[in-house]
Amino acid sequence: MVGHLILRLTIWFLLTADLSWPNILIGLSISLLLPRGYTNPEALKDWLLVLGKILWAIPQAYIEAFDLILRPHNEEDIILEQVEKKRSHRLVFLDILLITFTPKTIVVKYDEEGGWYEVHRVIRRKKQT
Template sequence: MVGHLNLILRLVIWFLLTADFSVANIIIGVSIALLLPGRHKGPEALKDWLRVLGEIVVALPQAYIEAFEIIIRPHKYEDITMERVKPRRTPGLIFLDIFLITFTPKTIVLKYHEEGWYEVHRVRRRKIVGQKEG
């Protein structure tokens, strides 16, 4: 089941990159998705995939709310934080985590560190106590 989710994720990325749903492009996309090497270090947990997909559904309204907040009340402060990657994350789940963080208007992942950290840039409405100006 999880192998199917990896295949679907690869195809979705392919179609987002190409924006072409012709028969030839579908054949090319399926071929590439099948030929890309998979991870053989252990089975991915289906519950992790379902949890991330549920978080994506929740992120959609959150993104609209944050966009309106930025329009209505300016966010003048920003900071960069390091967030720990959840344990046992496969490359597909790491991609979805980065997508989730970057999808909302107030946050963006600047870098993924192989040691298991995301470098996240955030905009905030208020200054955090102890944060340096500028």
């Protein structure tokens, strides 16, 4: 219950970017009123790994944004990334959010049966001489 509340409040604060008392109360109210899903509990290890990825995604997004500004990327491609086995829907959502958060990549499709993310990315190819 506490984990769900923290996750929902974190998403609320990321969406609103406002830490005023009224916004905290609104976010807390919405977090408590939203229905809870009853799925398999995720391992704490998986959540800690995702938390580490979230903390790294913020500086990575800035690095990629400056890289795109300073050195234009002139090519694009689509790659397939495999989803970890037995991934809960919440962790899949966070994976997709993290991939899409960085400027060079976006998830185009999630194949639940095959266990793949289809990721569109922009790349910089070196000119061949």
